[in-house]
Amino acid sequence: MEKKIILITGATDGIGKITATTLAKQGHTMIIHGRNRSKAATVCEQIKADTGNKNVNYVLADLLSMADIKRMVADLKTKYDRLDILINNAGAFFNKQREITRDGFEKTIALNLFAPFLLMQSLVDLLSKSTSARIINMYSAMHKRGGKPDFNDFQLEKSYKPDRAYGLSKLYLVWMTRHLASELKRNGINNITVNGTHPGAVATNFGQDSDKGFFINMIFKIALNFMDKPEAGAVSSIYLATSQEVEGISGQFYSNKAEVEKPDDKYWSVENEQRVWNYLQKTLKAYL
Template sequence: MDKKIILVTGATSGLGREEAKAFLTEGHTVVLHGRSREKALAVQKELIAETGNSDVDVLIADLESLAAVKKMAEEFTARYDRLDVLVNNAGNQYGNTRMTTAEGHEKTMAVNLFAPVLLSLLLIESLKKSRHGRIVTVSSASHSQGGRPFIDDIELKDHYSFRRSYGLSKLYVIWAMRRLRKHLTEQGIESIDVNCTHPGMALTNLGNNDQRPLAMKVLYTVGAPFASLMQSAAEGAAPTIYAATSPEVEGFSDRYYGPKGLEKVSERHYSAENEEAVWAYCMRVVGPYLP
């Protein structure tokens, strides 16, 4: 087996925990990212017990902070001489009212777009040291449900809504990862694959915390009896596990994997100009945190 070093963000629950468990079961080394050290260490112990693989490490960072993302990348490179797979799994939804991070960014875009773009860029040198590196970013079928993009208002200062912010953040991260692959080609780097995935309708805790709109909390309560009709977190994690470790996909980029296998991204609002505008905005945001 080609033993890999795999970093999974948002790995203490839901899809991320299932991904980490699968990678450990396959015999890989896994670095778990979480926001809470106490929870991450508890999950670390659980996964060792469940898989029998003790090659599991922990990194702590609040992805709402780009400074914390940079610190996490620095901690990783100090501990490991290479990275084989980066799984940008972490994501979040917020409320009906627009909220900003301490650094001044709309929270949904900060976690779902800026953080994975920054972390990917910061770990390129580590990925280059792999025999063949991979970046896998978890998007969502909701990328087609955010409505018309506001390219001149990416952080939605004037157009915020719960649905729009989440849907557009998941659309923009697909565009940004496509543009990242082009950026790598421009740098002469062909040994890193960049792909996106989505979990389908998976049963996770993403829509069920105190910051969510009341309508979503009600939906989770009313829908609880129908949970058996949804995919489990393990089933939802399957496309990402496949994209991260399957030898069948090595050498391919700009793909979008879901529960049905290779799927199509909604291109209704895509243009090369829109993709470039989103990338340029991301670069302005993350630029101060790059070497």
């Protein structure tokens, strides 16, 4: 495969770190995204040493801050004249109490949905410079578990629960991915595809630090013993980033075994997908 320039968010730990290391081993130019300078620098050096690939660098942003994302995008545009692959991997499951970011957004929605949306929109021009660019979004099987969407309560002020926030953030990410795939086609941008995958249940730091209440905290800890290794969670992202089989395919949902799967479409409709898209455009307009 031709060598690519690949940006992966949340590459300092868990599934993202494994994905980045594997892609670096294949000889691609890797841009590791992290939020902590010293952790990102250490991971970068570790990947270089483990793979022998010197083209591994990092960029920094707290993805809970839309201004910080904007600054990172500007930084990327000064350093790179094209981007071939964007993997929106970073994500988290937050506390039992609803929390908001400095921008005033509910944290789960901000990190799992707003950050990938903003990155995709802001990096389209850099991706357009690639002969064949791919965006890969990290879903979750929990997209089925958010309950019924309430478009009058998008920020979950009335109905916050951590599992609802997480489930809905991933459900909307699935819808947003599909919508972007058709938007790109409609606008004649044929060199960028966008797909997503869920990694399965994988033993990482995911959900380990947040306080979800005694019972759910315990379930998360016990579940670690039965989960797959992070390597298993990285299979599908690596496949979507590198396989010739997915060339030209866009708007699809892939399983952790890298097979096309049907997401839970119980609450999906053309109108609902458009509602989410419009909400994202309107809410994040100031940061685009």
